[in-house]
Amino acid sequence: MKDSEKEAKSVAVSFDGHVFSLMAVKKAAYRYIDSFSADISIKDEEIRCVLNFTSPRSDESCARLVDDFKKEVLDQELREKLKAETEPVRNLILAHAFSKTGIVSNEPVSGD
């Protein structure tokens, strides 16, 4: 059985705009620019992507990449939530790490 013919393909994928943010989709698409370029648009609260594979691939290879892309969109969504949630404590930790004074309270410590 032959492999399915390899040619430059395009695949359409869409994401529910209530569940996924545009930023997550764009960031995920960025990670795959060595494999496909993405035309992204929004219509009726749906984020639509057309993935244009840059070099000829078999159907299975495309399907795998599309799957990975979808997982990546989900990961990016989770990353955004994580970032938003931890932003305050991140700033606190950074401020303490680079302050000239003592770590906990703001009193100067002898010898510093």
Add this chain to the structure above:
Amino acid sequence: MLKLHGNLPVLNSSTRDSYLVTVTTNANLPPVLKRNRALLLQPNQDPKGYKVILAKELEGKVFDADSDVFQVSDDYDYLIEGDIIRLDPSSGSFNSLYRRNSPHNTILLTEQCNHYCLMCSQPPKDVDDSWLLQEAFELISLIPTDTEALGFSGGEPTLYGDRLIDLLHHTKRSLPNTAIDILSNGRAFKELEFAKKYAAVEHPDMLIGIPIYSDDPVRHDYVVQSRGAFDDTIKGVLNLKKVKQKVEIRIVIHKQTIDRLVKTCEFIARNLLFVDHVALMGLEITGFTRPNLDVLWIDPYEYKDILSEAVAVLNGYGMNASVYNHQLCTVNPDVIGNYRKSISDWKNEYLDECISCTKSGDCGGLFSSAKMYKHSKYIKAFT
């Protein structure tokens, strides 16, 4: 095991309150010194003029009416010139507080504690025993200045707050050449002010030994039976380091700490790399350990590979680490570089099995408590 505490028959007494006194074997001291010495009476010695006489038997010797005379058995043959003891003439109670030929003496400052460790070797008593602190001031004044090392323990010595700091200042003045170490849970040092007061002693050689039993705060809190202990202790260690004090981390190895022992050492290496020493200690079968034995006991021979891995982590990160209270036949050869024969010298014994052992000279043996109650079933002589 040396008999450091006991009750002696009182053959004569003129005072009622307890006191500290230095032991001597010299029957020819100048009279002014005789007045504050306890003479270990030998045959042919004249006991007149001594404040205290410790005698196996008196054979019709004449002593002063205002001397306190106690009868001692062979159990007290370990006493030598320069030892310091506490005697209570009304009850005959005897306590050895300082031994001249011990490499390391420890002074008990209190039995009060804010922890309740599952394996505590000095179970806490909620009684006002601040007289121990008072006595410590006097004891330190009596201790000879060529003493190399001295320890303070409890209970939790920092419960005395500023008075502990006073004691440390006093120790530095009275014994300027003596290295001191303090055992503490470190929680009081979470207040930076207290850490600064401690640092202000400016002692040339002072170390504080602080237990951290797990990298898991819940497990640590459980072992010491106090919520919030882990965070406070870490904070205390960080503050002590901020004021540039020497800190040792101690881990007692038993069934509740063995599972995360390697991870705990990794935690120390990643977060507390700046501590001066890490002590990995075998379980002492005394105090609370005995009632909690089912929850605590694991045969060291069975965890020897974990111990090796933990030591390898600490060594790998260039930390100073020591293994205490284990027998050589229960550890792997790869920890020998970190193995220390003994922390204390007065409670070390050997089994019959050990008589023929070629390495008994290098081995710390067992605590008397282990010999009596529980020890590894894999003790075997090296040939």
Add this chain to the structure above:
Amino acid sequence: MSQFQAIEFYKTPQPSYRLLPFRFTTLDQDQYVLTNMAGEYLVSARDKLSDLLQHKLSNNDPTYIELRARHFLIDDNSSIAPELLSIKLRTRYDRLAEFTGLHIFVVTLRCEHSCPYCQVSRQSEDKLRYDMSSEIATGAIDLAFRSPSPNIKIEFQGGEPLLNFDLIKFIVLEAKKKNQQRGKNLAFVIATNLALVNDDILKFCRDHSILISTSLDGPKDLHNANRPRPGGNSYEKTVEGVNLVRQMLGRDQVSALMTTTEASLNRVKEIIDEYLAQDFNGIFLRPLSPYGFAIKTKSYRAYNAKRWLDFYKEGLEYIIELNRQNINFMEYYAATVLKKMLTSEDPGYVDLMSPSGIGIGAVVYNYDGSVYASDESRMLAEMGEEKFKLGKVLENSYEQIFTSPNLLDPLEESFAYSAPMCNDCAFEPYCGADPVFHYALYKDYVGRKPESEFCSRNMETFRFLIRKMEGDRFVRQLFTKWANS
């Protein structure tokens, strides 16, 4: 005893945890690598990660306990993590303030070899034209001592630096004289092919504790093919030189570096065996340099990233097996990465620093007085691109050189944390910004990471090292030792 509480007493009843900042990237099909703010990693299954992020993870779950102990979350039982993370972060970045530690002096461009991959060397007898002058050398020494770093390492390169040994002597003596007032830890290294070494040179090196760094590409045929010289005996000269150095200076006073070329890729074990035979303590399996012919033929890039990875993995596996048989032999590239993974120290390796190590970690004073931000920057200039030239000794001040836009712009723009994709990447703490590489290949300081060989090679290396450590206690202990060396 009834007065002791069970462990449950010390847990809060409901899992009400707060997440700490961390990043995650796939390790393989089902597992992720998580890294906390201090760059400490933890491997987690996808479903646990998902639960964690949705606040569904139970505090009885062993993963929960790990995450709390390793500073990925805090709860009512313990909130000391942020403070510990601050300290670890601070330690990691401490080294930045020390600024430039490595000062490379290209004392001559002349060389008697003619290695095909070498960007900079040419054969010439025109000493005046291709040798550094003592005036420039003095100016460069002044610049080097302007660095706040307590440790200054002066490395002599070329061409073949021994062709201008008189200047090396001059620089060593001048620097030491200047250091009498400054009290820095001063170290010297000569990077030489050793073909021209003699007793006088060695005596001087011994008297001034100068280390020798030479090149050894592998067994004789490989090395000589890479490094043609009149007589075709580069290998023999190198081995002879190494032995001479050891006799006069000491066994560990000479180290060797290899250049990985196309011809090396199938022969890693032989190369390692050669290093063992020459009694070296380890080897630096360096990534393929993208300069020279690799740049000219970009298609070469993708093909060779994978081949280099195969080469590297095979070499590292072999070295691990040697260690299992009690042969102490280290792989220095892994050790560099592992220091970043397993400690809070920074190894100061220019190619794996963010902000980039150009200027901050190292600086190059060329024979003609040009100052470059790094060795690769100089190579790029030799190929016609002077983007990373910072100024000229004797013409520009220290301030002008180190605040040159040619340094500040790439530092700022390539900062990995701010770069797309690097920003989310769990491996960012281990990686670096390499603006010179990216500019050479893609004409911008950042490049597009999905297309970047630097990125794909690094990510795969990090994954490989982590996979080797997970579940193999011996490797973990070995790697811990390497990380702390």
